Structures are given as C-alpha cells and as structure tokens.
Amino acid sequence: MGPSRIIAVRHGESEANLAHRQAGERPLVYGRGDAEVNLTDLGRRQAAALGRLLAALPAGEEPEQVWCSPYPRALQTWQAAHAAWGVAPLPVTVDERLRDQEQGAFDRLNLAAAGERFPEEVARREAEGAYAYRPPGGESLADVVVRLRAFVADLNAAADGRRVLIVAHDSVVLGLRHVIASAPDAELAGVLAFAPVLNASVSVWRTGEGVFELVRFNDVGHLD
Numbered sequence: 001m002g003p004s005r006i007i008a009v010r011h012g013e014s015e016a017n018l019a020h021r022q023a024g025e026r027p028l029v030y031g032r033g034d035a036e037v038n039l040t041d042l043g044r045r046q047a048a049a050l051g052r053l054l055a056a057l058p059a060g061e062e063p064e065q066v067w068c069s070p071y072p073r074a075l076q077t078w079q080a081a082h083a084a085w086g087v088a089p090l091p092v093t094v095d096e097r098l099r100d101q102e103q104g105a106f107d108r109l110n111l112a113a114a115g116e117r118f119p120e121e122v123a124r125r126e127a128e129g130a131y132a133y134r135p136p137g138g139e140s141l142a143d144v145v146v147r148l149r150a151f152v153a154d155l156n157a158a159a160d161g162r163r164v165l166i167v168a169h170d171s172v173v174l175g176l177r178h179v180i181a182s183a184p185d186a187e188l189a190g191v192l193a194f195a196p197v198l199n200a201s202v203s204v205w206r207t208g209e210g211v212f213e214l215v216r217f218n219d220v221g222h223l224d
Contacts, residue, residue, distance in 0.1 A: 002156035005163040006180070006205045006212070007063060008173050009050060012043030012080070013199045014073040020110050027113035034100060039076045046200035046223055047077040051084025053202065053222040054165075063165035065091050067155065069098040069172070077200070078167045090165075093158075097151040101171035104138025131189045141171060142188055148175045170197035173218075180205055180212050194218060 016037045019030050039047065054062060068078050078092065105121065106114045115122045118136075125133040134140040155164065166176070174191045183190070197203075197218050204215040 001160055001207065001210055002152075002212075003159040003164040004161050004207050005061065005063075006166065006176075007164070008166040008168065008176050008203045008205075009077065009081075010170050010173055010197045010199055010201050011039070011069075011071075011073040011077040011167065012046035012050075013040045014038065014043055015040055016073075017043075017199060023110055023112075025112055027116055028110040029113050030108045030110075033108065034071050037071070037073050039073055039080070043073070043077070043199065044080050047080035048084040049222050050077070050200050050202070051081035051086075054081060054085045055087075062087075062163065063090065064163045065093070065159055066165045066167065067093045067095055067098060067151075068166075069100070069168040070094050070096055071099060071169075074098070074167045074169065078165075081167075095151060097147040098166065098168040098172055100169035101141065101144050102137075102139040104135040106135045106138060129189060131192055141175065141191075142185065144171050144175045145178055145185070145188060148172065148179045152176070152179050170195070173197045173201075173203055177203070177214075177217065181214075 014037050016030050016032065018040050020028060066078060068074050075094070082090070105118060109117065111122065121135060125135075131141040134143065174195060174197055177194065178188055178191050194217060198220050200223060201218045201220045202222065203217045203219070205212040206215055207213070
C-alpha cells in the first residue's frame with residue numbers, strides 16, 4: 001500500500017539561493033558546491049517555522065519517519081525543524097536519490113553566466129524546454145523522475161502504512177508530484193506550471209483506498 005501520508009518539504013533558504021537572488025540578471029559563478037552550501041539565518045528561521053507547523057498538526061497527521069537529501073541544506077532544515085518541534089528523535093534515512101538535479105557544466109552558474117560560457121547550450125535549452133534539457137554531464141528533470149520512481153517504489157515497502165516526511169529540493173518536490181500522480185512521461189512538462197517550489201514550502205499527499213490524494217502543494221502559509 002505504501003505510506004499513509006507524505007509531507008514533502010523544500011529546504012530553507014540556502015547561501016546559494018541568497019547569492020543567486022542578489023545577482024539577479026547579472027552573471028554569477030557561485031564558489032561552493034552542493035556539499036558545501038549551508039542555510040542562511042533566514043533559512044534556519046524558515047526551518048524552525050516548519051517545526052512549529054509539525055508540532056501543530058493534529059494527532060495522526062504528524063510524521064513518523066524522515067527521508068532526507070544528503071546535502072547539508074536539507075539536513076540542516078530537518079535538524080532545525082526537529083529542534084523547534086521538540087519531539088523525540090525520529091528514524092532518519094539519508095537517500096542519494098533525493099539530491100538536487102545535477103547541473104553538470106552549468107554547476108555553480110546562474111543562467112546569465114551559463115549563457116556567457118555555453119551560449120549554444122542555453123539556446124538548446126530554450127529549444128528543448130527546461131524539463132527535457134540535460135546540460136552536459138548533468139540531469140534533465142526527466143532523469144530526476146527516473147530516480148524518484150525507484151525511490152518511491154522502495155518507500156512503499158519501507159514505510160508501508162506510515163506517515164513520512166521528505167526533506168529535499170525544488171526539482172525533487174516537482175518530480176514527486178509527477179511520480180505520485182502516476183502521470184505519463186508525456187505530461188512531465190506540466191509540472192513546471194507549479195514551479196518554483198518555494199523554500200521551506202510544504203506539499204502533502206494522503207492515501208485513500210490505496211490512491212494518493214494531493215492535499216496541498218507548495219504551501220508557505222506557516223512562514224507568515
């Protein structure tokens with residue numbers, strides 16, 4: 001049957017998120033890789049707000065197990081949320097398949113910087129569509145969906161009947177929306193209508209007769 005409830009969360013604001021936002025349309029080459037990026041002060045406050053949201057959930061809706069991306073910004077989000085929630089430690093599984101979409105040649109570059117270095121690739125990205133485009137050495141959103149299908153299949157067995165919290169990244173939350181809906185690959189581009197997935201946002205699915213129902217998506221009401 002699989003989990004009885006899935007709560008998927010994007011990590012709080014990271015140092016890289018802040019740098020990209022401050023750069024705006026100016027080219028940016030960010031100096032740190034995924035394994036080096038931490039939360040900002042705002043990101044930690046967002047994670048604490050997530051913890052308070054978890055604490056306020058009705059009995060029977062709170063997570064019982066946690067699956068987390070291996071990247072520090074996701075792990076720090078869970079740690080800060082857990083501290084604010086104030087419950088006993090939960091089982092936490094770190095799964096590589098929940099890592100962010102790999103950017104390959106575009107790694108550490110914003111789109112303006114990528115356009116300076118790889119103008120032909122940026123043109124190909126525009127022609128193919130952001131969901132289908134795979135940068136050299138990187139992943140397309142469709143590639144992310146392939147690994148998420150394997151993750152969800154394993155989750156169905158490991159968390160059967162349990163309530164699950166997933167802490168990961170924007171591409172992962174979008175990919176999960178597609179995978180959990182069992183949508184055909186031809187409809188994958190449709191999930192981009194729900195982008196961007198916001199920092200510390202909450203998306204919730206619950207089961208009913210073995211079929212997942214989307215309760216809410218990309219909700220940041222707890223951050224007000």
